[in-house]
Each structure stands twice: as C-alpha cells, then as structure tokens.
Amino acid sequence: MVTARFRFYEELNDFLAPERRKREFDYRCARAATVKNAIEALGVPHTEVELVLVNGESVEFSHILREGDRVAVYPRFETFDIRTLLRVRPKPLREPRFVADTHLGGLARLLRTLGFDTVYGNGLSDEDIISIALGEGRVILTRDKALLKRREVTHGCFVHAVKPREQMRELVERLQLASGLRPYSRCVHCNAVLKPVAKAAVLERIPASVARLYDEFLLCPPCDQVYWVGDHWREMRALLGDGGH
Numbered sequence: 001m002v003t004a005r006f007r008f009y010e011e012l013n014d015f016l017a018p019e020r021r022k023r024e025f026d027y028r029c030a031r032a033a034t035v036k037n038a039i040e041a042l043g044v045p046h047t048e049v050e051l052v053l054v055n056g057e058s059v060e061f062s063h064i065l066r067e068g069d070r071v072a073v074y075p076r077f078e079t080f081d082i083r084t085l086l087r088v089r090p091k092p093l094r095e096p097r098f099v100a101d102t103h104l105g106g107l108a109r110l111l112r113t114l115g116f117d118t119v120y121g122n123g124l125s126d127e128d129i130i131s132i133a134l135g136e137g138r139v140i141l142t143r144d145k146a147l148l149k150r151r152e153v154t155h156g157c158f159v160h161a162v163k164p165r166e167q168m169r170e171l172v173e174r175l176q177l178a179s180g181l182r183p184y185s186r187c188v189h190c191n192a193v194l195k196p197v198a199k200a201a202v203l204e205r206i207p208a209s210v211a212r213l214y215d216e217f218l219l220c221p222p223c224d225q226v227y228w229v230g231d232h233w234r235e236m237r238a239l240l241g242d243g244g245h
C-alpha cells in the first residue's frame with residue numbers, strides 16, 4: 001500500500017465523505033494505483049475532474065501514485081486560469097452537445113429551448129447513452145455517478161441540482177454556455193432544427209390570440225409542431241438571471 005495526501009476543490013467535495021471535504025487528508029491506496037483509481041475510489045467520477053496536480057505538477061489519469069504524493073484535484077472550469085497546464089482529458093468537446101440520462105427529461109427540454117442539441121429518450125439504457133455519447137461526440141448529463149465512472153465514458157457531467165430549472169442554471173454556469181444560447185432554433189419535443197415558416201401557412205393551426213400578437217413563426221419538420229417568437233424567450237432570460245443576449 002502507498003499513502004498519498006489528497007485535497008479536492010470546489011464542487012468535487014460534494015462527492016466525498018463529509019470528513020474529507022475541503023481539507024487535506026491521507027488516503028491509503030493499492031500499490032501501483034493510478035490517480036484515476038484513487039479519485040474514483042474516493043467517490044468522485046472521473047468525468048468531473050479537469051486537472052490533477054501531483055506535487056505541484058499536472059499529470060494524466062494514468063499517473064501511478066507514490067508514497068507521500070500530494071494530490072490536488074480540481075473540477076472543470078475552476079476560476080483560475082489552467083490553460084497553460086496539461087489537463088487530464090486530451091481534447092475538450094468544442095461544441096456543447098448533450099445526451100441526457102432518462103431521469104433528466106425536464107432538463108433536456110429546457111436545453112433544447114435554449115438551442116442546445118440534446119438527445120433524450122425515456123427508453124435509453126446506459127449502454128445506449130454511452131454509445132450515443134461516443135458515436136456523436138456528446139456530453140453525458142446524469143445524476144448517476146456509476147454511469148460516469150464507466151471506463152468508456154470520456155465526457156460527462158454530473159448534475160448536482162434536482163429541479164430542471166436549477167439544473168439548467170447550473171449547466172449554463174458550469175459549462176459557460178451563456179454565449180452559445182440560440183433560442184427558437186430547436187424543437188423542444190424532438191430536438192430537430194426548426195425552420196421559419198410564413199404566418200399564412202400556419203394561420204389555421206394557431207389560436208386567434210396568437211395570430212393577432214405574433215408575426216414570426218417556426219415549424220419543426222419531423223413532428224410538425226408550430227412555434228412562435230414571443231414572450232417565452234423573455235421568461236427564459238429571466239430564469240437565467242438575464243445572462244443571455
């Protein structure tokens with residue numbers, strides 16, 4: 001066995017046993033244990049970790065721990081600038097695209113409302129979710145730590161909040177999504193890209209009160225849902241604390 005001294009930062013502490021939060025502690029791990037083994041054994045899914053410093057130097061997940069190592073573990077998007085340091089994950093996903101776990105339907109619909117490409121399906125198994133994430137370059141959103149600990153998973157995000165609106169706020173903040181908001185671009189029901197449609201073409205299908213007030217309309221080609229550009233977006237901005245543009 002080797003003993004290393006660990007310190008976890010920011011929200012990573014939520015995954016630790018209470019007596020290990022926000023302080024240094026010694027942890028005995030198997031000889032030849034990697035940094036990743038130890039971090040996950042302590043309860044933190046590897047997808048939540050952006051940077052690991054061992055004795056002040058950034059290391060990869062495969063780094064083997066040695067007696068007396070001091071290990072500092074940081075979550076993604078810590079406020080200090082880590083661009084010059086090597087991150088544990090080789091390539092960040094450039095455009096945020098998501099696959100939401102089955103219990104996050106409310107969050108998936110809100111993300112689509114904001115314009116983010118989000119796959120969600122009630123019947124998706126863990127295997128389906130992982131293969132969609134890997135095949136389509138999507139970030140897995142889940143509240144299931146076991147799913148994020150799966151070896152194949154490269155990009156995932158544990159959602160701390162419980163209510164959909166708070167989950168959305170959490171993600172916009174943590175993943176710095178505010179600059180990428182594109183309202184009225186995606187169907188809330190099926191995730192397809194919306195197409196502008198002439199008011200005359202949808203007039204028979206919308207309430208008279210809507211026809212009186214609104215002039216811009218959009219159609220979802222696969223599911224034939226009609227959308228209008230109106231107060232909805234103002235509500236969303238209020239929800240996000242007016243972070244949008």
Ligand SMILES: [Zn+2]
Nearest residue numbers: 187190220223
């Ligand atoms: Zn649709």
